[in-house]
């Protein structure tokens with residue numbers, strides 16, 4: 001769908017998901033993440049960049065598993081995560097829009113839980129490439145977990161935490177030869193509706209990840 005069409009539909013509150021392609025499994029068990037390998041950090045930093053040219057090819061499950069763990073997985077026995085959060089509120093949820101459905105990443109169980117049996121990719125942003133790239137991540141703050149954070153700081157801290165997650169994803173992508181772009185040009189209401197979010201949940205940012213289009 002073109003950007004113009006999406007903007008017009010968004011203004012009418014009509015930007016909606018597509019039917020899912022294939023079966024929407026209620027849960028997807030992710031294989032254990034590989035916590036070794038990849039290029040050295042300095043090399044990943046040297047390669048990190050935003051890309052908006054994606055091939056449609058799906059990411060294999062082991063790669064998706066590694067990516068989500070790098071993004072915001074559990075990396076310590078006490079439940080600590082790969083990205084920081086103010087007062088360890090861990091208020092950001094990572095949703096994953098796949099052709100088969102939209103899923104919540106459950107970091108503790110390291111699995112995906114179905115939240116919507118439809119293809120939400122085109123709802124995750126106005127830019128046309130988000131429809132066809134194999135996966136869009138959506139970062140959502142759950143304000144109910146930020147009870148200890150001063151009210152006036154909650155939104156800023158949630159965006160900061162989401163930014164750290166997004167940079168993990170960028171570095172992972174650079175390390176594995178994937179393309180990625182963080183996006184704020186999104187219809188937050190359309191995404192919230194499609195994901196069935198509550199009033200306590202705030203859509204922050206979206207990030208597209210996939211294989212780079214050939215020749216890019």
Ligand SMILES: Cc1cc2nc3c(=O)[nH]c(=O)nc-3n(C[C@H](O)[C@H](O)[C@H](O)COP(=O)(O)O)c2cc1C
Nearest residue numbers: 048049050051052125127181182183184185186205
């Ligand atoms: C908060 C934030 C919002 C952004 N929103 C978008 C967006 O909606 N669409 C997009 O294509 N790029 C978006 N970007 C990516 C920037 O355009 C990109 O980071 C910038 O051009 C620098 O390029 P680089 O990431 O390759 O260094 C965003 C970046 C940030 C940090």
